Amino acid sequence: MPRRPIYITDLDHTFLRSDLSVSNFSAETWNKKAESSIMTIATARSFQKSQELLKKIDINAPMILLDGTIVITPERKLIDLKTIDKKLGDAIVDVGIQFDIHPFILGLKDNALNEAFLYPEKLNDYQRDVLKGYKDDSRMQFNPNNLTMEQNLKIVYFGYEEQLRPLYEELKKVFGTSIEAKLSPEKYGGGYFLTLLHPKGDKAHAMKKVMEYLERDHEEITVFGDSVNDLGMFKLAGTSVAVSNALEEVKAVADLVLPHSNDEDAVAKYLKSIG
Structure with missing residues (x-):
């Protein structure tokens, strides 16, 4: 009996439309495919937000959430968790303060995996828009002293490239391999964001955990994406697929670049085309 194919898609700018909706066509196509395939997501979004956005979608394998820091089943069974501890988190924030930039911090506030989203007193114009x-959002907590939590999932700076690139370079210099740092354009607002994670808290490491759980090989996977945080998965997967609106550096390493964008249901059209 042939083994079920595996599909993993990014959400923002890939599967979701730009207004964060899922079209009826995408939902119906995805759910039909899920009857005979293993289907899941790899996203920067949280469990709570993913559940809200994907109410119409059937997911039947562990989900990769918050850039890869959490791998969890749809039934909320934790498969893997990678966090930055408070000592390292506070040290990261101290470097940012030297650059006069204060972060958003997403962490766990209890053992039930409930999240807190901490926001600083000092905000730039871009952060205010975000x-x-x-x-x-019930997770929001004011954080005037810029203190991190005991378990930090990710530390995120929003702003503009000229603000964030020097900080990115300094953080890499100071902390080296003890963190994973990703600097990327933010397509919704036109700025940039800098994300700091556990060094094994990215989508690629999380995908390996999903494969271990499923007892399958990464070469059996098809992944869909558009941005920098998808590159690790693209390098590991048997087939990597970029939507037409993906960053050029993502298209450059993709096995296939689709002729459609996220707003044209690119992932669903591909899934329907392969039967």
């Missing part, structure tokens, strides 16, 4: 999208 916060508007979280005004009704």
Whole structure:
């Protein structure tokens, strides 16, 4: 009996439309494919937000969340967790303060995997715009002293490239391999974001954990993506697929570049085309 194929998709700018919706066509195509395939996601978003955005979607394998820091089943069984401890987290923030930039911090507030989203007192214009999208988020907590948590999932700086690139270079110099640092364009607002993770808290390491759980080989996977945090998965997967609106550096390493964008249901059209 042939083994079920495995598909893992990024969400923002890949599977989700730019207004964060899932079209009926995408939902129906995905769910039909899930009847005979292993289907899951790899996203920078949290468990809570992914559940909200994907109410119409059937996911039948562990999900890669928060850039790879959490691997968890749809039933909320934890497979893997990679966090930055408070000592290292506070040291990272101290470097940012030297550059006059204060971060957002996403961490765990209890053993039930409930998250807290800490935001600073000092905000740049770009951070203020980002916060508007979280005004009704129950995870939000004011963090005037810029202190990190005991278990930090990721530390994120939003701003502009000229602000964040010097900080990115300094953090790599100071902390080396003890952190994973990713600097990337943010397509919704036109700025940049800098994400700091556990060195094994990225999507590529998380994908390996999913494969161990499924007892399958990474060469059996097809992955879909658009951005820098998808590159590790692209290098590991048997087939890597970029949507037409992906960053050029992502398209350059993809096995296949789709003719459609996320707003044209690119992933679903591909899944339908292969039967």
